[in-house]
Amino acid sequence: MNKHKKYFRKILTINAKIFPYLVFLTFFFLFIESYMYEGFLAKILFVNARTFLFLTLCSSVGAFMYRVSEKKEDYTTTLVININQLMLPIFIASYVIMQYSEVLHFSNYVYSTYHFGPANFFYVLIFSAVLCSIDLVTRSASFKIFISRIKQSGKYRSNSAIYFLGFITLLCLSIFTIKNLTKTLSYITYQDLYIFNHINDTYQEKMRRAWGFYFDYMEFVKQYATGTNITILAPPQESPWLTSGNAGLDRYFLYPAKVVSATNDLSQGKDYDYIMISRGEWAVADETRYGWPKNKIKAERVWYIDENTKKITEYIGDYNPDNFAKKGVWGLIKIKK
Amino acid sequence: MISAIIFVLLITLGIGLPLTLWIAPKHNLVGRLGLSYLLGIGLFTLLMYGANFLNLKLTFINNVLLFLVVSLPLCFFQGKSLSKFRIELIDVKKGFHPTFIEKIILWASGFFVVSSFANTLYWPVYIWDALSLYDFRALVFAQTGFIKSALNALGGGFYFAYPLLTSLSHTIVYLTGGNNPQFLYSMFYLSLGLVFYGLLHEFISRNLSLVFTLVLLTVSRVFTQSIISYTNLPYMCYFSLGAIYFYIWSKSRTQGYLILSSLLIGLSSWTRSSEPFWMVILGLLILVSIFKKKFKDIVVFILLFFPIQLAWENFQSSSWSKSSTVAEVSSSLAAISGILNVKAWLEVINFFYKNIIYNWGAVFLLFVAAFIVSFFNKKFKKYYGMFFITFSLLAFFS
Numbered sequence: 073m074n075k076h077k078k079y080f081r082k083i084l085t086i087n088a089k090i091f092p093y094l095v096f097l098t099f100f101f102l103f104i105e106s107y108m109y110e111g112f113l114a115k116i117l118f119v120n121a122r123t124f125l126f127l128t129l130c131s132s133v134g135a136f137m138y139r140v141s142e143k144k145e146d147y148t149t150t151l152v153i154n155i156n157q158l159m160l161p162i163f164i165a166s167y168v169i170m171q172y173s174e175v176l177h178f179s180n181y182v183y184s185t186y187h188f189g190p191a192n193f194f195y196v197l198i199f200s201a202v203l204c205s206i207d208l209v210t211r212s213a214s215f216k217i218f219i220s221r222i223k224q225s226g227k228y229r230s231n232s233a234i235y236f237l238g239f240i241t242l243l244c245l246s247i248f249t250i251k252n253l254t255k256t257l258s259y260i261t262y263q264d265l266y267i268f269n270h271i272n273d274t275y276q277e278k279m280r281r282a283w284g285f286y287f288d289y290m291e292f293v294k295q296y297a298t299g300t301n302i303t304i305l306a307p308p309q310e311s312p313w314l315t316s317g318n319a320g321l322d323r324y325f326l327y328p329a330k331v332v333s334a335t336n337d338l339s340q341g342k343d344y345d346y347i348m349i350s351r352g353e354w355a356v357a358d359e360t361r362y363g364w365p366k367n368k369i370k371a372e373r374v375w376y377i378d379e380n381t382k383k384i385t386e387y388i389g390d391y392n393p394d395n396f397a398k399k400g401v402w403g404l405i406k407i408k409k
Numbered sequence: 410m411i412s413a414i415i416f417v418l419l420i421t422l423g424i425g426l427p428l429t430l431w432i433a434p435k436h437n438l439v440g441r442l443g444l445s446y447l448l449g450i451g452l453f454t455l456l457m458y459g460a461n462f463l464n465l466k467l468t469f470i471n472n473v474l475l476f477l478v479v480s481l482p483l484c485f486f487q488g489k490s491l492s493k494f495r496i497e498l499i500d501v502k503k504g505f506h507p508t509f510i511e512k513i514i515l516w517a518s519g520f521f522v523v524s525s526f527a528n529t530l531y532w533p534v535y536i537w538d539a540l541s542l543y544d545f546r547a548l549v550f551a552q553t554g555f556i557k558s559a560l561n562a563l564g565g566g567f568y569f570a571y572p573l574l575t576s577l578s579h580t581i582v583y584l585t586g587g588n589n590p591q592f593l594y595s596m597f598y599l600s601l602g603l604v605f606y607g608l609l610h611e612f613i614s615r616n617l618s619l620v621f622t623l624v625l626l627t628v629s630r631v632f633t634q635s636i637i638s639y640t641n642l643p644y645m646c647y648f649s650l651g652a653i654y655f656y657i658w659s660k661s662r663t664q665g666y667l668i669l670s671s672l673l674i675g676l677s678s679w680t681r682s683s684e685p686f687w688m689v690i691l692g693l694l695i696l697v698s699i700f701k702k703k704f705k706d707i708v709v710f711i712l713l714f715f716p717i718q719l720a721w722e723n724f725q726s727s728s729w730s731k732s733s734t735v736a737e738v739s740s741s742l743a744a745i746s747g748i749l750n751v752k753a754w755l756e757v758i759n760f761f762y763k764n765i766i767y768n769w770g771a772v773f774l775l776f777v778a779a780f781i782v783s784f785f786n787k788k789f790k791k792y793y794g795m796f797f798i799t800f801s802l803l804a805f806f807s
Binding site: 278 | 508509510521524527528531532533535537540541542544545548549567624627628629632633636
């Protein structure tokens, strides 16, 4: 037995001893971050919980290699692996329940009620699943055949560079896959549960979910801006009217009406038939910016829509921005020509 | 809605499939199925566009007629290959006995694909750019029946900003009685997986091909793009697969793969025209052809790629003052001159550090070590370019 091989075996043995404790520590740290918040551990220990996850996964490769090469396993490792296998279905069920609660109530419901973050908890699930997968693969007959073939061919001695490259590639691919799997699975779970729970939603309900009040506002404008070849003036495309001020977007809902974004605050013009009254959807620090148009406009009539109750009120006469407080801040002006 | 799905499948099997059998008769069976959708939907929208300029109104009946005019001769000439393909499909199905691990991977891949379809069949088109541009154009085309007059009536360069592949594919759905064209993007996702698997399986074992296909399907950016109506995923499918076909052609010299590459790269410019990435493939093709002294290949690429690319480019520049291909090339060359700009380089290095090196941490150092080893190792020297590209992609998409 050469010197290098001896050292390698020694490292594998030490790794196999510490591996179960690393698994325990990683679960512990991941749970702490699920309860507190992401980055909590980094503040205290200067090490992220995910760094432990990464280290333990590297260590797991060594531990399972030890199992294959030495054909034996440490008792504590077996115990930890078996407990993990038992816990995996519980983790999956808990995660699904948490996501389902968020779908039933609102986004961030679990964290705000129970102080437990499903997004961080998902790392616990992924860690458990990856450990189970590695265990499953290294126990499989095809993996044992693969290892014995490498050993028999003896190529790994002369091609150590290739095996080094192989190891790095595998490592990068594992991190890449785990990162993506975490993001994608978490997203899918929420979306699929949402769909399952709202399977009979109408087009309006789905669009309201996606766009909020803006969708109701567009439906309101479409209902009251009547006539052929009409042109509607939208607010300027700037904060806080980035959504309602986007003429291209408004046009999708209001077609065949033509929609033009205002370039300045002088909203009165002969070319327009209607003018939108928009509070603004985007947050701005300067509250005086909310509400458009800001100048008086000669109008045939003005309709206002309440954002909360969706109640529509009609006012015959000119538009006066000072009436915002009384009439609400969303509406439509039919201008007097 | 079902009629729209059936019509899209008919385009796939009636136009895409016989075309792939004609162009690449020895192509892998699974990959061929995915490729059939990509070619079928891409080329059919191009035909709709061409026919519309010859005054064929966009209606359901006209779409069916157009489909029959193209599909029937193709199926007639490829009749033998089609029946051979059917027998091959049955044989593969009979002889397919996956191992336990393969079954798990297949179920997992299936889960991602089904989730994508569940999302796209449930949610209507709701994403910002799709509402203001891609889907809006489709609805207007379906209502008015004519592309040029509709775009001119809408007015403004905004409606000419992107080519029409996705908009016209939405129009197909609306004209066929469908109300939600989002499923087309799940079809792109599925096709990407199938072609990627098929091409990998030509070189490596079935189980490894399945593993790497699953890795691709789980990439979060790829999945999220499969459930929204943006042009990004179709562009990625056409361009990346076109580049892969080009790479395989440059190694194996299978002529069909060069044709497929030209068509797919052409269709990528029919999806998004602002990115000049196709120039990279053209540049590489010129280099490979000069090196191998086979100039015929450049002619093949030019004859297949440019008619597709210029179909939109010419219409766009004639309807709205937009730079031509020549101007695009010269502006790209001008950008290349910026290569000497030290400040820009510092910004690139800073971006690279913050987004790649920092993210990967110690693994990045190992990667550098591995890259150096691969560079000096004789056995790996010829692959180091591919090795570098693979790691860069992993870093970017992680």
